[in-house]
Amino acid sequence: MAKPRVERAPKFDPTKIDYEKIGKYIGKYDVTDAKGNYLHWDKLKWRVPKAEAIDIWSAVKFKRYMQMKPLALLGSTDEVFTYCIPHSVDSKLHRIVKLAGGSVAAIAGSKAPESLQSKFLVSSLIMEEAISSAQLEGASTTREVAKKMLEEERAPLDEDERMILNNYLLLKHAELTRDEPLTLDLILEFHRIATQGTTENNVVPGEFRESDDIYVSDSEEEIAYQPPPFKDLPERLNLLCKFANEDHSGDNGCEFLHPVIKAIILHFMIGYEHPFRDGNGRTARALFYWYMLKCDYDLFRYVSISKLLKDDPKGYGLSYLYTEKDQNDLTYFIDFQAEIILKAFEELQTYLESRSNEFQQVVKLLETTKYNLTLNFIQKDLIKKGAKEPGRIFTAKEVASSYDVSKNTARTHLNALCELKLFMNTKDGRKTLYLSPSDLIARLTKKNGSNRTSKIEKIPS
Template identity: 65%
Template sequence: MAKPKVERAPTFELGSMDFPQIQKYLPLYDLTDSQGRYLHWNQLKWRVPRDEAQNIWFAIKFQRFMQLKEIDLKDEQGESFSYCTPNSIEARLHQVIKTAGGTVGIVAGAAASMQIQAKFLVSSLIMEEAISSAQLEGAATTREVAKKMLEEERPPVNEDERMILNNFFLLKKAEKSCKESLTVDLILEFHRIATLGTTENNVVPGQFRDADDIYVEDGNGGIAHQPPKYHLIPERLQMLCDFANNDHSGVNGRDFIAPVVKAIILHFMLGFEHPFRDGNGRTARALFYWFMLKNEYDLFKYISISKLLKDSPKEYGLAYLYTETDQNDLTYFIDFQLDIIIKAFDELKKYLEEKTDEFYQVVAMLEKSKFSPLLNFVQKDVIKKANKSPGRYFSVKEIASDYGIADNSARTYLNKLAEYKLLLPTKDGRTTLYIAPSDLLQRLV
């Protein structure tokens, strides 16, 4: 992914500061501007008098420096990464933690009905994230085709579909392994799953790059980011694993890093290290999900950050570059990612509300029907879909995948609907398919 070009910020060094020059600006400028924005030099210099810009910048940097918190990670030159949490970030961090600690039903505002749908939502929304993550990396397959492939469990027919299927398995792996400690081998396994069967940039699944010819473009043909040397990758990723596994709970005198912030840092650092020829972004996002689930923020199973990153590629690139061009200040990336997470929760809330409304519409429609007491949630939800799309085909594998149930259960539910003549069974070779009739509403009476 190309990143836009960014001018490196003037370097702040406490020992060489001319305090009389910046003193008058200290009461006027804070870590953020009046709107709570954590501005980079590239953003600030156009908003202040040009001849005073650098002194104003140093006044802001001084106040940021007083709150910066170093972490146990360094760049190739030995300079530490750090971050701070101004009021605007603290507020959003509180909002994310409060929401992420809830349940699907609470977010939807309809606890009872949405808890019933939880298994279905996990499967459905993991599909959405898998598709969006692949599209963010350039996959051109449409959402409709991709989702049908995942639902029907058919083999991918091209590399774009393979990337989406890999992402689906990758997110499942992140969930399955969330109780494990992070190891270099687990990162390699994430990458192997993400890139299996793909050829972009001559990637070798589950293997580090073996040259320094990989870099990130700035959008103008230049180099925005040159990752650390390839021979340092095993050592540097071991340090990343140590950081992930270290106790940052703040208990018994330990350092405290909020789990959400730590997950965002892991996301950034995997992208910064760029240890693979391709698939770094997909692996980084899986690492983010892995750490959030490890810390029991289970609501992250239901959100898609890649969909929103795909819609904001420039801002995503800038968040990396602002950190890299301002003395490894991770606050820019944390700030951006918190916004993305909050937007993802907002989209989840909207999605859940729509699903709840649709479900109650079906319930209302079925209340007067003789079939109402005979149908379970899955069957009612299938009827909802059938009513919206006359002529649609349903398969056992699709229903099993969508609702997280066994094939035998899915087959039983569909056969009952066929027995009630609410779906029409047909054969495609040896496979039974179930068609939504055009007169479904009349059949329900």
């Protein structure tokens, strides 16, 4: 993904401050602008008088320096990474924590048992994130085709679909390993899952790059960023693992680092180190989710950041470059990612409300029929899907995947709908297919429910 061109910010040296030159600007300019924007030199220089730009920048940097917190992480030139938390970022963190502490059931407004609903939503939304993450990296498969592939658990047909399946398995693995410490082996395992069966940039799944011919280009195809030398990767990534595993709870006198900020930093550092020939972005985003789940921010299983990053690739690229081109100031990336997370929660709420409204429409319809007390949540949701898409074919495998239940349980739900003559079934070889009839709504509302046939002709193989 090509990144925009960015001018490197003038270097700020706290030991060489000319207070006489910047004094008159310190009271006028702050860490952010009046709207809370944490401006890089590349933007600030156009918003102030040209002749005073350098002195104004020095005044802003001085105020930022007074709030800076150093990290035990080094850039490629051995300059430490730092960050600060201006009021605008602090406000975003507060809202994120408030949202992340909420209940999915409350947001969705569904009457489904919370445990069952959570399983269903986790499966569905992990699919959304897996698809968006692959599309962010260039996969061209449509969302509808990709979702159906994951639901039916069919084998991918090409490398784009393989990338999506890999991402889905990667996010599942991130949740599975949430209680493990970060190690080089775990990072390599994340990457192996992310890139298995792909060939982009001659990637070797589960292995660090062994050359320095990898770089990030800008919009004019020139080198925008050159990652650290490959020979330094083991040492640098071990340092990152140490940082990830260190206690930053603030308890017993240790330093406090907000978990959301720490997860964002881990995301950034994989992109910065660029340890692999391909798949760095997917591995970085999986590591972000891994750490959020490790810190018991369970609601992050439901949010998709990749969709929003895909919608704003320029902002995503700039947030990396602003940090790299301003003395490793991570605040730019933290601020951008915090905004993305908030938008992801907004999208989650819209999505849940939509799904809940669709479900409640079916529930309302069923309340007037004899099936109201007969059907459970999964069966009602299958009817909702069938009513929305007459003629849709379901399989036990797809239903098991969508609702995170066993195939036998899925088959039981589908057979029950056939016995009630709401669905029809047929054989395709050894596989049983279940279809939603075009007159499903009529069948639901028919008083005697005496529809005769629940079988249709065999589909030719």
